[in-house]
Each structure stands twice: as C-alpha cells, then as structure tokens.
Amino acid sequence: MKSKLSTLTITLSTLFIVGCSTPAIYTAPNAPVSQIANTPTLAQVDKAVKDSLVGRGWIPQKVSPHIYLGTYNRRELMAKIKITFDTSVFNIQHVESKNLDYDSSDESIHSTYNKWVKNLERDIRKRVDRNVKVDKKRGHIQKKVTSTTHQSQSSGxxxxxxxxxxxxxxxxxxxxxxxxxxxxxxxxxxxxxxxxxxxxxxxxxxxxxxxxxxxxxxxxxxxxxxxxxxxx
Missing domain, CATH: 3.30.1450 (Beta-lactamase Inhibitory Protein; Chain:B, domain 1)
Incomplete structure (x- = not known):
C-alpha cells in the first residue's frame, strides 16, 4: 500500500512539474501578413508593423526596410524582439529579455512573453488589412475626382x-x-x-x-x- 502511495505521489509530482514547465518560445514563424489582402505593398506592411508596436506599448526602431526592433518594458519585465517582414510573411524573433525565464538551451520562456507576441501577430494582420482597405478607398476617391475633373473640363x-x-x-x-x-x-x-x-x-x-x-x-x-x- 505504501509503495502504491509513493508511486502515486511521484506521478502527481511529475504531472505538476510538466504542467508548470515554461512553454516554448513563440516566434510567429512565416505568419501571413494578411488574411484577406492578396497584394499589400511594403509600405502598408511597414506601417502596420510600426503602428502595432506603438499600439501595444513597444518602442519601435527601424533598422532596415524589412526589419524593426521592438523593446517593451513593464515594471521589472523587459523584452526585445526583431520583426522581419516582406509583402507576404513576417517573423517575430526573441532578441533578449529580463525576468521572463528565458532558457536558451530549450528555447523556452514565460507565457507572458508569448502572449505579447501573439497580440502583436494578430494586430499586424488586422492593421495590414485596414491599411489596404483605406488606401483602396482613397484610390477610388482620387479616381472619382480625376474623372470629375476631366468631365468638368471637357464639358465646356x-x-x-x-x-x-x-x-x-x-x-x-x-x-x-x-x-x-x-x-x-x-x-x-x-x-x-x-x-x-x-x-x-x-x-x-x-x-x-x-x-x-x-x-x-x-x-x-x-x-x-x-x-x-x-x-x-
């Protein structure tokens, strides 16, 4: 009986440790920049990345036409990421962090960091779609104005x-x-x-x-x- 109790205790302890283990770091690997827009421009994606960082409280730093660094500080926590992007996909990579239990040996980190990254991933997609819609609407308005101008001039x-x-x-x-x-x-x-x-x-x-x-x-x-x- 005692042996069975010991085995049960070990099993429960193992399950507890597994359940409380630090999750694998989330990187949004090759995430599509949009779910509805077929051909966003690089400028539309760039704006979406920057606005998403700012909107979530990150400090953006553009280091190349396809790369942003983002730094986030919250109380004693700190995270720094690198976002690479083009007109099709983007990636969010961990650069460094503080007090988020990052372990480079198995690429694990506190779930709070993963939550931040997933929020950014979702925001970037939404903002790309929004930018495409806004620019498309502006294009229609400009086309209408141009057409109206032509009609006005040609009508005498x-x-x-x-x-x-x-x-x-x-x-x-x-x-x-x-x-x-x-x-x-x-x-x-x-x-x-x-x-x-x-x-x-x-x-x-x-x-x-x-x-x-x-x-x-x-x-x-x-x-x-x-x-x-x-x-x-």
Whole structure:
C-alpha cells in the first residue's frame, strides 16, 4: 500500500512539474501578413508593423526596410524582439529579455512573453488589412475626382463649381488656371465696409470662362465663357 502511495505521489509530482514547465518560445514563424489582402505593398506592411508596436506599448526602431526592433518594458519585465517582414510573411524573433525565464538551451520562456507576441501577430494582420482597405478607398476617391475633373473640363462648363467653394476645391476640380489676376475693389475704399469683397482674384480657364474669388479665397462670381482664351 505504501509503495502504491509513493508511486502515486511521484506521478502527481511529475504531472505538476510538466504542467508548470515554461512553454516554448513563440516566434510567429512565416505568419501571413494578411488574411484577406492578396497584394499589400511594403509600405502598408511597414506601417502596420510600426503602428502595432506603438499600439501595444513597444518602442519601435527601424533598422532596415524589412526589419524593426521592438523593446517593451513593464515594471521589472523587459523584452526585445526583431520583426522581419516582406509583402507576404513576417517573423517575430526573441532578441533578449529580463525576468521572463528565458532558457536558451530549450528555447523556452514565460507565457507572458508569448502572449505579447501573439497580440502583436494578430494586430499586424488586422492593421495590414485596414491599411489596404483605406488606401483602396482613397484610390477610388482620387479616381472619382480625376474623372470629375476631366468631365468638368471637357464639358465646356463650370457645372461643378459653386459660390462659396474654396480656391483649393476649384483647382482640385478644374486644375490650375491658365492665368490669374488680382485687384482691389471699390468697396475697399468704403470706410464703413468690413466685408470680404474688398479684394478679388480672378482665375481664367481657356474655353471655359473665369472665376472670381473674394479676399478669403472663396468663389464670389462664376462667368461662363467658352470663348475665353485663358489670358488676361
């Protein structure tokens, strides 16, 4: 009976030791940079890696176009990692650590470190997908603006221009004017006038007409004139 109890005690002790052993270090080996994006750019992946490090409290240091070092300090704990990446996969490697029970003989470490790495792995994928979506949306918007500009210029009208639009908005739609003039209006000499129409800038567009802006650079008048030669 005593022998059986001793055997049981040894077995339970062994199970306890195994259950409490330090886990193998997690490296996110060749993790895909994205689960939905087929062709992210290197810039999109780079931004995702950096933002993920910063977002989780790591201090990022870029050492090459494909490598970031990250350092994390939490109370008495410290970890330093190296993230290598391209447009397809990334790896997170342990560089050094403090008070995390790292053992180089069997490449084991405290589970807290593995949790940090897995959080980064998940964040990088999410941010890559987000960056791809944002850039794709921007591309659609730019394409729409370009198309609208082309339509506006080729239609021979200022149909997209409205009073109150800024000069930047006008240029975004029509492009740079062929000529620009500036003049002081009569209202500028009225001591009781304090409005924005004391000064006018006029943009001339060949084959379209001219647009007048007030002192705050907003559209004041629109003159359709297909015979406009674009020169003052």
């Amino acid at each position: 009208s200022f149909s997209y221009i409205q009073k109150g639009m800024s000069s930047k908005e006008v240029v975004a739609l029509l492009g740079k004017p062929n000529d620009v003039t500036r003049k002081v209006t009569k209202k500028a000499f009225n001591p009781f006038y304090f409005g924005s129409d004391r000064f006018r800038s006029t943009y001339y567009y060949r084959g379209l007409g001219r647009i007048e802006f007030n002192i705050s650079s907003h559209v004041a008048e629109i003159h359709h004139d297909t015979s406009e030669d674009g020169n003052n």
